[in-house]
Amino acid sequence: MRKELTVGEVARRSGVAVSALHFYERRGLIESHRTSGNQRRYARDVLRRIAVIRVAQEIGVPLARIAAALAALPEARTPTRDDWAKLSTAWRDDLDRRIAQLTKLRDGLSDCIGCGCMSIDRCPLHNPEDRLAGKGPGAHRLQP
Amino acid sequence: MRKELTVGEVARRSGVAVSALHFYERRGLIESHRTSGNQRRYARDVLRRIAVIRVAQEIGVPLARIAAALAALPEARTPTRDDWAKLSTAWRDDLDRRIAQLTKLRDGLSDCIGCGCMSIDRCPLHNPEDRLAGKGPGAHRLQP
DNA sequence: GCTTGACCTCAACATTAGTTGAGGTTGTAG
DNA sequence: CTACAACCTCAACTAATGTTGAGGTCAAGC
Numbered sequence: 119m120r121k122e123l124t125v126g127e128v129a130r131r132s133g134v135a136v137s138a139l140h141f142y143e144r145r146g147l148i149e150s151h152r153t154s155g156n157q158r159r160y161a162r163d164v165l166r167r168i169a170v171i172r173v174a175q176e177i178g179v180p181l182a183r184i185a186a187a188l189a190a191l192p193e194a195r196t197p198t199r200d201d202w203a204k205l206s207t208a209w210r211d212d213l214d215r216r217i218a219q220l221t222k223l224r225d226g227l228s229d230c231i232g233c234g235c236m237s238i239d240r241c242p243l244h245n246p247e248d249r250l251a252g253k254g255p256g257a258h259r260l261q262p
Numbered sequence: 263m264r265k266e267l268t269v270g271e272v273a274r275r276s277g278v279a280v281s282a283l284h285f286y287e288r289r290g291l292i293e294s295h296r297t298s299g300n301q302r303r304y305a306r307d308v309l310r311r312i313a314v315i316r317v318a319q320e321i322g323v324p325l326a327r328i329a330a331a332l333a334a335l336p337e338a339r340t341p342t343r344d345d346w347a348k349l350s351t352a353w354r355d356d357l358d359r360r361i362a363q364l365t366k367l368r369d370g371l372s373d374c375i376g377c378g379c380m381s382i383d384r385c386p387l388h389n390p391e392d393r394l395a396g397k398g399p400g401a402h403r404l405q406p
Numbered sequence: 407g408c409t410t411g412a413c414c415t416c417a418a419c420a421t422t423a424g425t426t427g428a429g430g431t432t433g434t435a436g
Numbered sequence: 437c438t439a440c441a442a443c444c445t446c447a448a449c450t451a452a453t454g455t456t457g458a459g460g461t462c463a464a465g466c
Binding site: 268269270280284299300301302 | 441
Binding site: 173176177202206209213214216220221223224227228 | 321350354357360364367368372374
């Protein structure tokens, strides 16, 4: 096996900025050890770990939950094939729910286009149930 | 037509917090006029406007773009049926794209579950193209 | 052995979408 | 006419996800 990676190398190979790698480390998502001169060195499997993080993020899982999921792995190891199967299955369920929710919204939107009802009481889109409401402070964006 | 609404009434009827209504007003999404005592009074159509805002938000449109869309209406009026048809069509395209993107991701995820490849170079999920990267600073959450 | 690019830490800032609290004013019911 | 809920403004805070910059250190090639 080849030698260990520096932050710069990891950044180039993963496409994640150095500042983000530092950030992930502070958040406990990845780890490194240090040279005698206090520089980070990464084992090669950090790339796989970052790939997992990126996919989960794209699904919409917040970093804190990704960190929790990774930390919950026995011995805090980098995901093996089986671990990955478990994680990705769980996250795919998130994704399925999210897709279902958006699809429902789209269908409502299609029905509504041109109807012009927009009645706060009768419009099918105005469904206070599965709303974003009550999520507390902070950013709640769904998309760029 | 009934009398005008106070902030509290609008908040109760729309399900949006008073603080959020103030915020929307600062952002130019809704408007009010004031009593002699400087309290806000809303025309009833503000509820329809808020319904539009909420739907757009649920789709994932950031407030700034919603504000721009509403401001672009001739005479800055509250959406009529035709306006709503235009807005919702445009936003539905956003929604379609988002759903397509997530669906693609899900399919990749399904294929990948159990494959365990997670190779930074070969994994179909590791596709740097349509990534979140390069969106600049700020929050990029996709989901609660 | 020196220079130069890569690396270190830490604090502050950016962005979106609001909420919270202090300190003061209004309006309505009794 | 008074009490009390509802309203006002403004500043500061929350939260997530990072980026930017200042000030200083490390390591690799020449």
